Amino acid sequence: MSYASNVFCAEGAFNNGTYSNAADVFYAPLSGTGVGSWMQTTSMPTLTAGCLAVNGYVYCFGGGPCTPLPESDCYSPSYFASFTSSGVGSWNRTSELPTAGWAIYVAAESYIYYLGTPVFYAQVGSDGIGGWEATTNFPHSDNPSACASEGSLIYCVGATTDAVYYTQVGESNPQALVLQNPPPFPRADYLGPAWGSTGGCSVSSKGVFAGAPCFDQNIDDAVIFDCATLAATSSGCMTTVVSPSNTQYNYNITVWYPRTNSSFPETNCAFMPALGYYEPFYAWCITVGLNSFIIVHQIQMQSNSTS
Numbered sequence: 001m002s003y004a005s006n007v008f009c010a011e012g013a014f015n016n017g018t019y020s021n022a023a024d025v026f027y028a029p030l031s032g033t034g035v036g037s038w039m040q041t042t043s044m045p046t047l048t049a050g051c052l053a054v055n056g057y058v059y060c061f062g063g064g065p066c067t068p069l070p071e072s073d074c075y076s077p078s079y080f081a082s083f084t085s086s087g088v089g090s091w092n093r094t095s096e097l098p099t100a101g102w103a104i105y106v107a108a109e110s111y112i113y114y115l116g117t118p119v120f121y122a123q124v125g126s127d128g129i130g131g132w133e134a135t136t137n138f139p140h141s142d143n144p145s146a147c148a149s150e151g152s153l154i155y156c157v158g159a160t161t162d163a164v165y166y167t168q169v170g171e172s173n174p175q176a177l178v179l180q181n182p183p184p185f186p187r188a189d190y191l192g193p194a195w196g197s198t199g200g201c202s203v204s205s206k207g208v209f210a211g212a213p214c215f216d217q218n219i220d221d222a223v224i225f226d227c228a229t230l231a232a233t234s235s236g237c238m239t240t241v242v243s244p245s246n247t248q249y250n251y252n253i254t255v256w257y258p259r260t261n262s263s264f265p266e267t268n269c270a271f272m273p274a275l276g277y278y279e280p281f282y283a284w285c286i287t288v289g290l291n292s293f294i295i296v297h298q299i300q301m302q303s304n305s306t307s
Contacts, residue, residue, distance in 0.1 A: 006030065050062055080128045138165070222295075231255050255295070267284055
């Protein structure tokens with residue numbers, strides 16, 4: 001990353017899914033003869049996936065510190081600091097990025113973009129990173145390999161000749177998930193359709209077959225329940241979870257939100273499929289619209305102990 005004729009680099013350890021407690025930050029002047037002497041400046045609290053310079057501030061985010069790093073998402077800590085004559089000032093915690101994945105990132109105008117799946121963006125300023133929102137996914141099946149901006153446009157290229165696109169920045173996607181009320185735990189999977197490209201979840205009862213709750217890693221595939229008003233009633237929100245690629249795996253489900261249970265303190269909702277289940281499952285629901293929510297399941301990490 002470069003700013004005001006200086007280049008900045010951060011180094012930190014990331015071994016076996018564990019982040020270092022801090023990332024050392026160095027800077028050096030740029031000139032016509034190359035790079036000058038390196039000098040150390042304020043260390044960052046932890047390693048992140050990347051940093052961007054915007055209007056006199058540096059913003060760092062991504063690559064969430066999940067320990068050990070699971071094959072799933074968690075919320076990544078984000079930091080910002082002002083540039084000074086001696087490098088960077090004090091680092092401040094700011095809005096967490098809702099994914100642990102490593103991705104290409106780019107700044108345009110007063111926005112920063114993190115081009116994973118889904119694509120997240122946020123507006124930045126002197127008070128840090130604003131609320132992260134999901135926006136339109138990159139159109140190609142593969143995520144971009146590199147992105148750059150010019151004015152109010154972002155240009156991205158992929159690994160093939162048909163994967164070159166550009167877009168206008170600062171445009172909200174009304175269909176995107178706006179993550180409010182994030183879960184109180186660092187790792188989560190999201191309830192998705194019962195059948196996907198890698199398989200599915202099913203249940204049979206008295207010769208009747210249907211899909212079953214199936215949690216996956218990609219929030220972009222999460223089922224959206226547009227019935228929060230009904231979910232708050234004693235009868236709950238009764239709906240059908242549709243599996244687009246195989247409707248044989250559709251299943252009916254009732255969700256109660258809000259609903260708490262003292263035996264499961266990190267839950268705020270419950271759900272129960274209509275077929276094959278007799279007790280509700282408790283989970284965490286996240287509001288994503290005026291009347292919409294998604295269901296999140298906490299990941300239970302297994303120890304590596306042997307018997």
